[in-house]
Structure formats: C-alpha cells, structure tokens
Amino acid sequence: MKTVLLRSFVALLFFTLGAQSTFAQKRSKKAKKEQVTTVQKKDTVAIYAGDFKEDFLRVFFKESGKIVYSGTEFKFVLSLILTDTGVVEDVIVLGVDNTNVKERMKTIAKNLGKWTPEVKAGQDIRSQVTVPFAIKESEFIMNPAELDRLLAESKERSKESVYSNVDTKATYPDGMSVFVQQFVELFTPPIFEGDKLRFAITFIVEKDGTVTDIKLYGISSPNQAELLKEITKAFVSMKKWIPAIKDGKPVRSQFTLPLTLQNASTE
Known part of the structure; x- marks a missing residue:
C-alpha cells in the first residue's frame, strides 16, 4: 500500500512540475512576442523613393526644353512640406522670379513619387525637406545671346520651302490641349493697354x-518686340513637335495659333 501511494505521489509531482514548466514556457514566449510588438520605429528623416532631383529635372525640362537665363549657373531651392503620410502638401520655391515657372515647379514636385514620412519618437510626423538645385548643363540653359542667335537663324531658315499641302499635319506630342496649357504656364505677357489683346502667332x-x-499678326502694340521674345522663350522651353509628313518624309510646315490676352490690371 505504501509503495502504491509513493508511486502515485511521484507521478503527481512529475505531472505538476511538467505543467509548471509548460506554463512557464508559454508565458516566456508570450512575453517575447509582446516585446517584439512594442519595439518602436527608429527615428529617420523623410525619404524619397528614387532620385528626387533627377526625376524633377527630367519632368521639368522634358525632352529638349530649355530656360532662358543670363547667368552661367541656374540655382534655386525647393522646400517641400510633407504630411505624416508622405504626401507633398505644399512647395516653396526660392530663387525663381517668374510666377508661371514657380507654379509649374510646384505642380511637378507635388505630382512626383510619394515620400516615406519622417519618424520621430516612433511616430510618423509632418516635416519639411529642402532640396537645392544648381544647374550648369548647357542643354538646359539658353542665355539671351543664344536666344537672339536662334531668332536670327530662324529668319535664314525661312527662305526654305514651307509646305501647306501635306499628308499628315504637324502636331504637338501630347496634343494641342496640353500644348496650350503648357504655353500659358510658361508665357509671361508684357504690360499692355486696354482690357484685351487679340492677335495670332504663326x-x-x-x-x-x-x-x-x-x-505676330493682327497686333500694333508698342511692346510687340518684347511680346515676341516672351513667346519665343515659352516655345524654347517646350517639347519638339512631330513634323508634317509629305510623300513619306518630314517637311517644313506652317502653324497658326490665335491668342487673346486678358489684362490682369483690369480683372
């Protein structure tokens, strides 16, 4: 009888110790799991998925677009305001005087890829990122002297044949609606008298x-020379056109664009 009781006691002891060991292991695993889930994010600055400068310049200058600038180096700064989800909420442009160019830069910066937000104390937060630019490449910059040379060359080339009867008309790569939108963004009209100024560009x-x-046609404004130069600046900063086709070959062709300018001072 004593032997049976002793065996029962030993069995109960092993069962109890085993249960305690299993419970301790489960509690240890649970504690480790809780430790893993409570680890905070490391503090990091906002990160762009790619090369922001390269992406911005590629969109800004497009294919052959240039800006007319009198210096040898074009410098400007973009200051981006980011939300806690990585969205560009606002853009401050420093070093650029042209209002249309500023707005174009803001639009491009807002529409590029999403950012990974800044992390502080384990939380995604709003932040400000400053991106400086210094452009020296000649393919992006045209000085005023080059612009004058371009105007002179265009007069010489005007002596060549221009076709009006073609198989396929010249078109802008992204369509005329996009052309008009981009032209308006890049064009800075000079000051003129009256409410409106109507004319045509060929x-x-x-x-x-x-x-x-x-x-320019249909205009007798005293600012005609300045108006022509500003229009040329806008065209220089845009994509090349798809030329007209005649007999399977690209040819020179003429295009006419009517414009109406609203005087901002009378709005």
Whole structure:
C-alpha cells in the first residue's frame, strides 16, 4: 500500500512540475512576442523613393526644353512640406522670379513619387525637406545671346520651302490641349493697354520638330518686340513637335495659333 501511494505521489509531482514548466514556457514566449510588438520605429528623416532631383529635372525640362537665363549657373531651392503620410502638401520655391515657372515647379514636385514620412519618437510626423538645385548643363540653359542667335537663324531658315499641302499635319506630342496649357504656364505677357489683346502667332515646324520663324499678326502694340521674345522663350522651353509628313518624309510646315490676352490690371 505504501509503495502504491509513493508511486502515485511521484507521478503527481512529475505531472505538476511538467505543467509548471509548460506554463512557464508559454508565458516566456508570450512575453517575447509582446516585446517584439512594442519595439518602436527608429527615428529617420523623410525619404524619397528614387532620385528626387533627377526625376524633377527630367519632368521639368522634358525632352529638349530649355530656360532662358543670363547667368552661367541656374540655382534655386525647393522646400517641400510633407504630411505624416508622405504626401507633398505644399512647395516653396526660392530663387525663381517668374510666377508661371514657380507654379509649374510646384505642380511637378507635388505630382512626383510619394515620400516615406519622417519618424520621430516612433511616430510618423509632418516635416519639411529642402532640396537645392544648381544647374550648369548647357542643354538646359539658353542665355539671351543664344536666344537672339536662334531668332536670327530662324529668319535664314525661312527662305526654305514651307509646305501647306501635306499628308499628315504637324502636331504637338501630347496634343494641342496640353500644348496650350503648357504655353500659358510658361508665357509671361508684357504690360499692355486696354482690357484685351487679340492677335495670332504663326510659326514654322521644322523637319526635326523644332519651332522657328515665329511671327505676330493682327497686333500694333508698342511692346510687340518684347511680346515676341516672351513667346519665343515659352516655345524654347517646350517639347519638339512631330513634323508634317509629305510623300513619306518630314517637311517644313506652317502653324497658326490665335491668342487673346486678358489684362490682369483690369480683372
């Protein structure tokens, strides 16, 4: 009888110790799991998925777009305001005077890829990121002297044949609605008298898609020369056109664009 009781006691002891061991292991695993889930994010600055400068410049200058700038180096700064979800909420442009160019830069910066937000004390937070630019590449910058040379060259090229009867008309790569939108963004009209200024622009789309021989019609404004220069600046900053086709070959063709300017001082 004593032997049976002793065996029962030993069995109960092992069962109790085993249960305690199993319970302790489960509690240890649970504690480790809780420790893993409560680890905070490391503090990091906001990160762009890619090369922000490269992406911005590629969109801003597009294919052959240039800006007319009198210096040898074009410097400006973009200051981005980011939300706690990585969305660009606002953009401050420093070093650029042209209002249209500023707005274009803001739009591009807002529409590029999403950012990973800044993390502080384990939380995603709003932040400000400053991105400086210094552009020296000649393919992006045209100084005023080059612009004058371009105008002179366009006069010489105007002596070549221009076709009006073509198989396929010249077109802007993204369509005329996009062309008009981009032109309005880049064009800075000079001051003029009256409520409105109506005129027409004619230009030649060359065989390589460049725009030359820009002329104004239906206007007698004293600022005609300044107006022509501002229009040329806008065209220089845009994509090349798709030239007209005749007999299977690209040819020079003329394009006419009517415009109406509203005087901002009378709005």
